[in-house]
Amino acid sequence: MNLMALGLTERDYDCMVSINALTFKGWPARVKEISASMKVKPPTAVGFLEKLTGLNLVEKGNIGYRLTGRGKEVLDSVTRAHRLFETLLSEAGIPLDNACRISSSIDRHVNGDFLEALCSVLRHPDRCPHGSPIPGGVRHV
Ligand SMILES: [Zn+2]
Ligand SMILES: [Zn+2]
Numbered sequence: 013m014n015l016m017a018l019g020l021t022e023r024d025y026d027c028m029v030s031i032n033a034l035t036f037k038g039w040p041a042r043v044k045e046i047s048a049s050m051k052v053k054p055p056t057a058v059g060f061l062e063k064l065t066g067l068n069l070v071e072k073g074n075i076g077y078r079l080t081g082r083g084k085e086v087l088d089s090v091t092r093a094h095r096l097f098e099t100l101l102s103e104a105g106i107p108l109d110n111a112c113r114i115s116s117s118i119d120r121h122v123n124g125d126f127l128e129a130l131c132s133v134l135r136h137p138d139r140c141p142h143g144s145p146i147p148g149g150v151r152h153v
Contacts, residue, residue: 015120018086019067025090025120026050027060031070031077032087040076088147089127094119095140096130102141103134111141
């Protein structure tokens with residue numbers, strides 16, 4: 013997923029990551045929690061949330077926010093890119109912590125076609141070198 017193509021900044025994406033982490037147990041994320049997690053003031057967080065809601069990546073309920081299905085797809089796609097790059101870099105002999113850092117700097121900026129080509133070259137791994145599942149990897153089995 014290329015965040016720029018979606019009109020998203022890094023901080024918009026950080027906001028989605030925060031919501032995802034905060035709703036891990038199924039509860040909506042409240043503005044207070046989201047702003048604390050992003051280390052910004054609540055009105056700033058509301059600005060991100062309004063933008064993301066307008067793009068249908070986040071939805072607002074009675075007591076807080078959560079990702080939409082589309083929002084989760086975006087997150088999964090970036091996670092997929094991250095773990096595929098880690099696999100590539102570690103196969104190239106780069107130590108894992110370094111591979112993880114490099115992957116973080118590019119995982120938000122790739123398009124889908126490139127990612128599918130990379131996945132094929134890597135023979136469709138379903139786990140990254142950390143052993144974490146690669147989202148979408150099962151599709152290829
Ligand atoms: Zn990593
Ligand atoms: Zn990993």
